[in-house]
Amino acid sequence: MRNGALASGRWWNDLLWRTSFRLKLRMLLHGIFPPVTTPFYPDGKVYFKKLESNVERYSRTPAAGIVALGSTGEAIMLSDQERSDVLRVVRETAAPNKVLIAGTGLESAFETLRSTEYAAELGYDIAMVRTPHYYKKQMQTGNILAFYRTVADRSALPVIIYNIPQFTGYDMPAEVVVELAGHPNVIGIKESSGDVEKVRKMVEGTRHIKRNATVTETFEAVTPRMLSAAASGTSAEGGELVPVGVLSGIVETSPRLAKQRDMGHPPDLSLAKPSSSAVTLVGKMKTRQKEVGFQVLVGAAQKLQPSLDAGAVGAILAFACSAPTACYEIYAAWKEGDAGLARLKQERIAKAAQVVAGDLGVPGVKYGMDFNGYYGGPSRLPFLPLTADVKAEVERLLSDIRN
Numbered sequence: 001m002r003n004g005a006l007a008s009g010r011w012w013n014d015l016l017w018r019t020s021f022r023l024k025l026r027m028l029l030h031g032i033f034p035p036v037t038t039p040f041y042p043d044g045k046v047y048f049k050k051l052e053s054n055v056e057r058y059s060r061t062p063a064a065g066i067v068a069l070g071s072t073g074e075a076i077m078l079s080d081q082e083r084s085d086v087l088r089v090v091r092e093t094a095a096p097n098k099v100l101i102a103g104t105g106l107e108s109a110f111e112t113l114r115s116t117e118y119a120a121e122l123g124y125d126i127a128m129v130r131t132p133h134y135y136k137k138q139m140q141t142g143n144i145l146a147f148y149r150t151v152a153d154r155s156a157l158p159v160i161i162y163n164i165p166q167f168t169g170y171d172m173p174a175e176v177v178v179e180l181a182g183h184p185n186v187i188g189i190k191e192s193s194g195d196v197e198k199v200r201k202m203v204e205g206t207r208h209i210k211r212n213a214t215v216t217e218t219f220e221a222v223t224p225r226m227l228s229a230a231a232s233g234t235s236a237e238g239g240e241l242v243p244v245g246v247l248s249g250i251v252e253t254s255p256r257l258a259k260q261r262d263m264g265h266p267p268d269l270s271l272a273k274p275s276s277s278a279v280t281l282v283g284k285m286k287t288r289q290k291e292v293g294f295q296v297l298v299g300a301a302q303k304l305q306p307s308l309d310a311g312a313v314g315a316i317l318a319f320a321c322s323a324p325t326a327c328y329e330i331y332a333a334w335k336e337g338d339a340g341l342a343r344l345k346q347e348r349i350a351k352a353a354q355v356v357a358g359d360l361g362v363p364g365v366k367y368g369m370d371f372n373g374y375y376g377g378p379s380r381l382p383f384l385p386l387t388a389d390v391k392a393e394v395e396r397l398l399s400d401i402r403n
Contacts, residue, residue, distance in 0.1 A: 027224075029297060034316075034320040036070075046085065050377065067101040068100070077380045096229060102128065104116040104128065124157060127157040141176055148186065149183060188294060189294075189295075196310050199311060216285065296313060300317075302350045305345070305346035308331065322372055324403055352368075360386065360394070372403045
């Protein structure tokens, strides 16, 4: 071993940084993700204990992961320090097997990258980047392409686009999404327009994109953070940024790469061609490779089942904050190929999802959480509390959708 290089790990860490760009992309985004709300005290300060409580409860649901600082989290209402604190608390509280997505999109690429870097340091898995929109007349195709390519080129995390035209006033055309999908660090989109035909168009336009994702032996999502924890025998709570486990798993399956490592030489990763059927042991975690494409997630719970039929692979749903299991039941039935049950489950929540999340927005979602045993609490002005009549309507709509 040359000068204790392997023991010191200096060249190994350098290699990890050079290769993490490619390796960190191997991530599955299938399933339901609640975008957690930000709880407040009556005086408007963030109620972090209630945030912890909510995240702990979501961690016990079948949700595939958790999103922090989405629109439902009132991220735009928070100070820089509050956003940082919310990211930290969610990261520290979430179960280690949940995929963690951080909303890091701000109006400039510079600030977006700074926010993304902080999320990466905490140990988040993915950055969700909202479309810039304030200078609407200048948000032409060239501006949007330059923004996302710059962020994706320099981001410490893989990126999913966040399109929410009902809030931003800008609706990213499907053609622009397809063009950005070719970037190796843009792995998906949260499409919240509710336009099922657009979902179909994006899926068709990106069908040629093929990537591998590391998954468990039973095809559940695995992230570099989880693999790194598995390789080191920890509980994935150390905030590791470098995907040691991914690289270790690939190296261990190739005798030639393992020999290079043991001799103190950086392994030539071009020699690693993991089979989709081969099982790799990383610590105590068994993993395999699954081919995925550009992954389209949607944001309208009232249209979840038709969106899945159109090619979406999952959803980040405000309504899942109030009723995570009810949303998951639609996905699970669809995943099992039971179209009739999926439609039945969809019909069960369609009206409630439209009113509670679509029409009433964050205050409606928060009251739905209160009704279903989570902590919703107040929202910040200019949001107003729901009236007694509206609260009664929410209760009626959720009466058979208890979680």
